[in-house]
Amino acid sequence: MKLMETGVLYNPQSGKVSGKNVSKSSRQLKHMEGYYEDTEAFRSMDPETPVYEVLMHAQEEGNEGGLLFGTSYLFPGKVGNEYFMTKGHFHEIKNRAEYYWGIQGEGALVLMDEKGEAKVEKVTQGSLHYIPGHIAHRLVNTSDSMLVVGACWPSDAGHDYGTIEENGFSVRVKEEDGKPVVK
Amino acid sequence: MKLMETGVLYNPQSGKVSGKNVSKSSRQLKHMEGYYEDTEAFRSMDPETPVYEVLMHAQEEGNEGGLLFGTSYLFPGKVGNEYFMTKGHFHEIKNRAEYYWGIQGEGALVLMDEKGEAKVEKVTQGSLHYIPGHIAHRLVNTSDSMLVVGACWPSDAGHDYGTIEENGFSVRVKEEDGKPVVK
Numbered sequence: 001m002k003l004m005e006t007g008v009l010y011n012p013q014s015g016k017v018s019g020k021n022v023s024k025s026s027r028q029l030k031h032m033e034g035y036y037e038d039t040e041a042f043r044s045m046d047p048e049t050p051v052y053e054v055l056m057h058a059q060e061e062g063n064e065g066g067l068l069f070g071t072s073y074l075f076p077g078k079v080g081n082e083y084f085m086t087k088g089h090f091h092e093i094k095n096r097a098e099y100y101w102g103i104q105g106e107g108a109l110v111l112m113d114e115k116g117e118a119k120v121e122k123v124t125q126g127s128l129h130y131i132p133g134h135i136a137h138r139l140v141n142t143s144d145s146m147l148v149v150g151a152c153w154p155s156d157a158g159h160d161y162g163t164i165e166e167n168g169f170s171v172r173v174k175e176e177d178g179k180p181v182v183k
Numbered sequence: 184m185k186l187m188e189t190g191v192l193y194n195p196q197s198g199k200v201s202g203k204n205v206s207k208s209s210r211q212l213k214h215m216e217g218y219y220e221d222t223e224a225f226r227s228m229d230p231e232t233p234v235y236e237v238l239m240h241a242q243e244e245g246n247e248g249g250l251l252f253g254t255s256y257l258f259p260g261k262v263g264n265e266y267f268m269t270k271g272h273f274h275e276i277k278n279r280a281e282y283y284w285g286i287q288g289e290g291a292l293v294l295m296d297e298k299g300e301a302k303v304e305k306v307t308q309g310s311l312h313y314i315p316g317h318i319a320h321r322l323v324n325t326s327d328s329m330l331v332v333g334a335c336w337p338s339d340a341g342h343d344y345g346t347i348e349e350n351g352f353s354v355r356v357k358e359e360d361g362k363p364v365v366k
Contacts, residue, residue, distance in 0.1 A: 065278030095248035152335035
């Protein structure tokens with residue numbers, strides 16, 4: 001019997017996930033209509049501007065007990081004075097948790113419970129973030145370079161984007177005097 | 184509202200997990216009586232010889248939907264010509280999966296299903312390993328330096344060490360002519 005290669009690579013330094021069962025998804029500004037407060041600034045920008053990309057390894061998707069693994073790349077940028085961010089979501093199966101870990105860049109992780117109570121964690125290279133079940137989560141890039149964040153979450157967690165699309169988060173992360181502030 | 188530190192650090196380069204809710208466990212040779220084939224060689228060695236250590240972050244343990252995160256450090260060494268290895272286990276909740284990723288060193292990941300069918304994956308810096316449910320898993324250090332492997336798994340997975348302690352794995356990884364071979 002031989003030692004076999006898995007055919008899947010994960011570079012801990014860059015976060016790159018590649019090989020078998022790896023897919024990539026991309027979000028541009030056009031996918032984020034209504035998410036940013038400054039709608040005038042939003043409309044003045046190129047709708048094809050990339051906001052984030054996700055590399056995901058999925059050997060089993062949807063089944064109970066399984067896991068998924070991936071890396072998010074959030075581009076630097078602002079709409080008005082509001083930093084580029086991911087859409088953010090609850091999990092469809094509410095009690096499913098998720099781990100995030102900061103690989104490159106600086107940012108914020110906005111967390112909000114079902115009552116709208118929010119807190120914001122600082123994401124840096126080397127920070128580990130545990131997102132318990134029942135908590136909506138959104139990444140924000142507060143720096144001038146790419147924010148790279150690793151993630152692992154249950155295969156059956158699913159994404160409930162609708163609740164956030166309708167009601168938003170209770171806080172926004174904006175630039176004020178060159179620094180990130182939570183509003 | 185301020186950006187808060189999580190108080191937990193994960194260094195993607197070294198695998199070190201530190202801070203709040205992080206614990207460390209250690210296994211020495213004395214904990215692994217009966218695991219290695221060459222019992223004579225085993226008895227001739229110092230029972231306090233370290234075999235592996237695990238750093239684990241656990242914000243929620245035992246609950247459905249939660250996750251755990253950690254790093255395993257497997258020391259280099261052999262008992263006779265059999266490489267140092269972890270005990271290996273099935274999960275108590277059988278269908279729980281796990282992710283492993285190679286951070287430093289070279290080794291092998293022995294996987295075995297409930298019928299005793301085994302396969303062995305090569306672990307290197309940058310390899311990603313998906314361990315589906317119902318699959319026993321054991322790490323083996325086939326190199327002269329520390330094998331460092333990151334991991335994420337469900338909070339309620341639990342460890343069934345007993346099945347392996349009784350029946351072992353159907354294969355062993357040994358050194359032959361200076362190279363790892365699966366027997």
